[in-house]
Amino acid sequence: MRFVVDGMLGGLARWLRMLGYETEYDSKADDNTLLELSKKQEAILLTRDEELYNRARAKNINSVLVTGEKEEVRLGQLVKTPGISLEINMATTRCPECGSDLQELSRESALNTVPAKSLKLYSKFWRCTNTGCGKTYWVGSHWKQIRHSLQEAQKIASPERATRC
Numbered sequence: 001m002r003f004v005v006d007g008m009l010g011g012l013a014r015w016l017r018m019l020g021y022e023t024e025y026d027s028k029a030d031d032n033t034l035l036e037l038s039k040k041q042e043a044i045l046l047t048r049d050e051e052l053y054n055r056a057r058a059k060n061i062n063s064v065l066v067t068g069e070k071e072e073v074r075l076g077q078l079v080k081t082p083g084i085s086l087e088i089n090m091a092t093t094r095c096p097e098c099g100s101d102l103q104e105l106s107r108e109s110a111l112n113t114v115p116a117k118s119l120k121l122y123s124k125f126w127r128c129t130n131t132g133c134g135k136t137y138w139v140g141s142h143w144k145q146i147r148h149s150l151q152e153a154q155k156i157a158s159p160e161r162a163t164r165c
């Protein structure tokens with residue numbers, strides 16, 4: 001399952017990449033480019049624009065009209081259709097910034113790129129394999145918020161299942 005995301009859904013694109021889904025996002029791409037890309041990549045087009053959604057459907061492109069205002073609501077909608085999973089797996093998670101694969105860093109490489117404070121607190125680090133991006137990640141204090149948002153999304157998608165989280 002892969003996605004093309006319209007310019008209004010940049011936050012959602014970051015979430016989908018974290019969840020490991022290949023996601024194309026370019027805030028400047030026009031509607032025709034989005035349609036072409038979705039068709040070529042057999043991707044699901046996510047949009048807030050009803051007109052674009054209808055154009056996609058007319059061209060037999062799989063598309064979801066995203067309606068929620070909050071990211072949790074949007075993710076919950078995508079759990080129902082097309083059925084995304086809300087599990088973050090560090091082996092398959094992607095760089096939220098650019099969508100490239102992440103690679104686990106050795107302790108030595110981490111020494112050069114990770115702030116000393118984080119090096120003390122955490123033991124595992126990942127770096128984006130796209131040399132033009134190269135961002136470094138770790139499961140830090142912000143992780144609590146990420147988990148919380150994913151739980152909220154799960155509750156929205158299936159209220160009866162969420163109690164198990």
Ligand SMILES: [Zn+2]
Nearest residue numbers: 095098128133
């Ligand atoms: Zn990156």
